[in-house]
Amino acid sequence: MKLRIATIDIGTNSTRLLIAEVENGFVKPLYKTGRVTRLGRGVKETGYLSQESIERTVAALKEFKKKIEEFQVEKVVAVTTEAARLAKNADEFLIKVKSLGIEVKILSDREEAELVYVANVSHFKPAVPAVTVDLGGGSTEIAYGKGEKLLYYESLKFGVVVLLERFIKNDPPSASELESLERFIEAELEKFKSRAGIERPFRVFGVGGTITSVVAMEEAMTVYDSEKVHGYVVTCQLIEKWFKKVSSVSVEERKRIVGLEEGRADVIVPGLAFFRVFCRVFGVKEITVSELGLLYGLALKEAKRCQKG
Known part of the structure; x- marks a missing residue:
């Protein structure tokens, strides 16, 4: 059965849309877009989604709804993640979105990690164990497994927005701010590493706006080219180069x-x-950059569901 679907990922930092045709376990992307909406700005400190953040996100979803109608989509699957998991007023946001005719599910951290992991290993088919790193705005999902079997995952309770709000006050950041930031990340990743029991060799797949931006900056993309970005192998030297460039200048x-x-x-x-x-x-x-984030994972799940009939 062929089905035209839209998947929506309402994250802490950005809101994204994928429109695809799914059939017999396969996903054929037709259209993809995203907006930086910062739904989770300040939620760690206040416990609430701000009205401005809600309005920004709802405005993006109104835009997406027009595209969904234009493509004559038959099914919409919308999820939200860490910001909504934390916010005391998440219901208020979900009701506003429901008024647009979009039902949103708050995804658990395990569901989020597993969808991204399975999407990547089923596509890339690595010959060795795989690690997927999905660096978001409010949380970071790291998953490890062999083939499509997820062996271990964790949702680290920080992403780029949380790190920015917690550690960086100066523009450009001071040396001591960067040192504190890296010390914190290192301690968290060391804890994860000791618990995960990852066997060598393994391949790393990076998902999210940070790692795709490395490619876009390196290739000086005036128009984002997802086909060129997807599968691009980013060396750690390249990450180092761009970190030094961006951290030494103002916003x-x-x-x-x-x-x-x-x-x-x-x-x-x-x-x-x-x-x-x-x-x-x-x-x-090195890290292999992947365009197969949560949006694709959700679409793949629907494709498999269609296959089962």
């Missing part, structure tokens, strides 16, 4: 970097700090 100067989305100009520093530390802690030399 305004970063906005002028070709390939860097304006809405990511502030969070790119903690994002690259994370991957820089990840390379060091896990002793890897």
Whole structure:
């Protein structure tokens, strides 16, 4: 059975849409877009989603709804993640979205990690164990497994927005801020590593706006090219190069970097700090960049459901 679906991922930092045709366990993407909406801005401190963040996100969803109608989508699957898991007023947000005709499910951290992991290993079919790293705005899902079997995962309760709000007050950041930021990330990743029991050799697949931005900046993309980004092997040297560049200049100067989305100009520093530390802690030399995040994982789940009939 062929089905035209839309998957929506309402994250802490950005809101994304994928429209695809699914049939016999396969996903054929037709259209993809995203907006930096910062739904989770300040939620760690206040416990609430701000009205401005809610309105920004609802505005993006109204745009998406027009596209969904234009593509004559038959089924919409919408999820939200860490910001909504934390917020005391998540219901208020979900009701506003429901008024647009979009039902949203708050995804558990395990569901989030597993969907991304399975999407990547089923696509790339690595010959060795795999680690997927989905660096979000409010949380970071790291999953490890062999083939499609997930062996271990954790949802680390920080992402680029949380790291920015917690550690960086100066523009550009001071040396002591960057040092504190990296010390924190290193301690968290070391704890994960000791619990996960990852066997060597393994391949790392990086998902999310930070790692895709490395490719877009390196290739000086005036228009984002997902086909070129997907499967691009980013070396840890390249991460180091761009970390040094972005952390040494102001947010305004970063906005002028070709390939860097304006809405990511502030969070790119903690994002690259994370991957820089990840390379060091896990002793890897490269990360394969993947476009197959949560949106694709949700679509693949629907494709498998259609296959079962």
